[in-house]
Amino acid sequence: xxxxxxxxxxxxxxxxxxxxxxxxxxxxxxxxxxxxxxxxxxxxxxxxxxxx
Amino acid sequence: xxxxxxxxxxxxxxxxxxxxxxxxxxxxxxxxxxxxxxxxxxxxxxxxxxxxxxxxxxxxxxxxxxxxxxxxxxxxxxxxxxxxxxxxxxxxxxxxxxxxxxxxxxxxxxxxxxxxxxxxxxxxxxxxxxxxxxxxxxxxxxxxxxxxxxxxxxxxxxxxxxxx
Numbered sequence: 001x002x003x004x005x006x007x008x009x010x011x012x013x014x015x016x017x018x019x020x021x022x023x024x025x026x027x028x029x030x031x032x033x034x035x036x037x038x039x040x041x042x043x044x045x046x047x048x049x050x051x052x
Numbered sequence: 053x054x055x056x057x058x059x060x061x062x063x064x065x066x067x068x069x070x071x072x073x074x075x076x077x078x079x080x081x082x083x084x085x086x087x088x089x090x091x092x093x094x095x096x097x098x099x100x101x102x103x104x105x106x107x108x109x110x111x112x113x114x115x116x117x118x119x120x121x122x123x124x125x126x127x128x129x130x131x132x133x134x135x136x137x138x139x140x141x142x143x144x145x146x147x148x149x150x151x152x153x154x155x156x157x158x159x160x161x162x163x164x165x166x167x168x169x170x171x172x173x174x175x176x177x178x179x180x181x182x183x184x185x186x187x188x189x190x191x192x193x194x195x196x197x198x199x200x201x202x203x204x205x206x207x208x209x210x211x212x213x214x215x216x
Contacts, residue, residue, distance in 0.1 A: 006085055008085075009086070011141070012081075012082055012085050012086070015085065015127055016081075017080075018120075018123040018124050019066075019067060019120050019124045019127075020066075020067060020069050020120070021067050021068050021069060021107070021116060021117075022069055022110060023119055028079045028110050028111040029068065029070035029071070029110075030070055030071050030072055031064045031065075031067075031068040031070075031071055031106055031107060031110040031112070032061055032064045032065045032068070032071050032072070032073055032182065033072075033107075034106050034109055034110040035060060035061055035064055035102070035106045036061075036183075038105075038106065038109070039161065039183070039185070040185075047183065047184060047185060049073070049183075049184065049198070049200050049201075051072050051073065051200070
């Protein structure tokens, strides 16, 4: 069971390496803020969720 | 099989490691993959485009955005749902109910409606987002989970763990 979990974690980490946009290449960063600006215009701050 | 319809807010926070909600999105992504092959994530083409648009607008290079999104769509657990005219017409019955029963009727976005309609149409599905505005559709679309809150993350886990 332990080896199965390890394999799963390795698989997930391998996938993440392929999809994550790292700090050095991520443009301005915090991209979800841009999404809320697009969706809500001038009112975006009212809707932008706080970090848990 | 359980299905998770992903909103752009989730994908953007997942991909961008500098995003304030990245860790929450990462946690959900690990949950999705760890439930494979019993769980599949649905990314509608409109969500795909919105994600690409936001990344580019935020300064991510075209090559980087193209590579990362292509890799995302190639993941076995991801279903790319093409939005055709036929799909839209089939989803319209849900769209009508969502409009009629929306909590806040003053703010309606067609893309939100489309994503919520897909979640309504697909059996054993839920919708994940960080956008509180999407929760206005919960009178009809019951399983809308905010991935950035602990309570709703627990609800998502319960949804995935419950037998169909």
